[in-house]
Amino acid sequence: GLFAILTVGLAANQVASGLALTILGLGLSGLVGTGYVGMKRDPAPHLHLAGLSDLPLVGDLLFGQDAFVYVAVALVLGVWWFLGRSRAGLVLRAIGDDHTATHALGLPVRKVRVLAVLFGGACAGLAGAYLSLAYTPFWSPGMTAGRGWIALALVVFASWRPLRVAAGALLFGGATVLQLHAQAAGLGLPGQALSALPYVATILALVLLSLGRRQGGSLAPAALGREFTPHR
Incomplete structure (x- = not known):
């Protein structure tokens, strides 16, 4: 959200803003997460379907993963459909190619860009959650x-x-x-x-x-x- 305010709302340089917020995020996460260092927890539960999860070779691969894996697959398919098959996805792609022309047509360039940045940030946050909740069930500074x-x-x-x-x-x-x-x-x-x-x-x-x-x-x-x- 802060990146969207800087780059979309204030038209700040995107590369400089991204680097600055990366450094800020590292320091802020280390500060907020101090109490979680060394705290162990059970990993995210894995799916188990009787008969399917026990299949040789493909059982664990397809039917024995945690919820993050299936959400990731659904996200990929959803984004693929959205960008290539929906009108809103066509608008997003058009704004990405020529924001001046799309603004002249009356399309909400800033609103679409803010929503796109928020969605990307949410996906990045989900990836970070996967690291500490499923991949390695603990948290430490700089674990990405x-x-x-x-x-x-x-x-x-x-x-x-x-x-x-x-x-x-x-x-x-x-x-x-x-x-x-x-x-x-x-x-x-x-x-x-x-x-x-x-x-x-x-x-x-x-x-x-x-x-x-x-x-x-x-x-x-x-x-x-x-x-x-x-x-x-």
């Missing part, structure tokens, strides 16, 4: 470990397409799990190198995508990062 920046990279990797974002997230998650299994197997590789594996995989995917993209074929919204000030 840079995953938010990877999320930004995945958006570029996916060319702003929801289904590709899901595929990129699976790539990053797979690299993370591979790193954990490699450490458990005692392969003799430095732990730091294994910890960097998910980030290296993401960088390589971005490089390959850039090499394979046609010249001038950027799929980013044309008005990305541009401030909008309506002129009456």
Whole structure:
């Protein structure tokens, strides 16, 4: 909400505002969360369907996850439908490409941008909740470990397409799990190198995508990062 006030309401620079709020968020979360450090809790409960969750190989994978996983799948499908199949999604995409023209047509550019920022912030908050309620059932300062920046990279990797974002997230998650299994197997590789594996995989995917993209074929919204000030 604060980011929306700064960038949409006050037309502040989006990159500078984002970096400032990132630093603010790290300090504020550390202050507010002091009482939660070291406090352990039971992880989020997993789904169990008799007969289905016990199936070999696919049982736990499809029918034994926590609620966050199924909400994430529903979010991806919902956003895909919204952007590609609904009138409101078409309006959002049009504003992202040319806010001046859409404002001239009478579309509520600022309102749509604020709602989009709030939705993105809510999804980021849900991801943070997953880390401390399901992934590792405790809280500590800085536990995101840079995953938010990877999320930004995945958006570029996916060319702003929801289904590709899901595929990129699976790539990053797979690299993370591979790193954990490699450490458990005692392969003799430095732990730091294994910890960097998910980030290296993401960088390589971005490089390959850039090499394979046609010249001038950027799929980013044309008005990305541009401030909008309506002129009456």
